[in-house]
Amino acid sequence: MSDRVLVEHIPSCDMCKRKAYADARIPDGPWANLCNTHFTMYGCSLGTGRGQVFEVGNADFQARADDAEEGASALLGKSGAAEIRALYGDDTDGFIADMEDFGLA
Numbered sequence: 310m311s312d313r314v315l316v317e318h319i320p321s322c323d324m325c326k327r328k329a330y331a332d333a334r335i336p337d338g339p340w341a342n343l344c345n346t347h348f349t350m351y352g353c354s355l356g357t358g359r360g361q362v363f364e365v366g367n368a369d370f371q372a373r374a375d376d377a378e379e380g381a382s383a384l385l386g387k388s389g390a391a392e393i394r395a396l397y398g399d400d401t402d403g404f405i406a407d408m409e410d411f412g413l414a
């Protein structure tokens with residue numbers, strides 16, 4: 310995972326009900342859906358364990374891709390995962406299909 314999260318619908322800001330910008334952890338506080346204004350106001354930042362920007366997309370596909378990448382990382386180590394990324398790029402379907410062919414997914 311990274312600094313983005315795919316969702317079917319962008320949720321509302323927990324503070325003001327405007328369109329949320331990110332799911333972020335308020336420093337020394339809880340996680341919340343925050344609009345741009347509140348994200349900045351609370352001094353939030355992006356990254357694993359801190360905050361992810363909402364993006365409309367196919368969450369199922371992203372979850373499968375993440376699972377496949379995690380599986381590859383576990384099997385091959387980090388350098389293996391990097392090689393896979395170099396080979397397949399964004400072709401996660403192709404990667405998953407090959408993983409299935411190898412009986413790894």
Ligand SMILES: [Zn+2]
Pocket residue numbers: 322323324325326327343344345346347
């Ligand atoms: Zn807000």
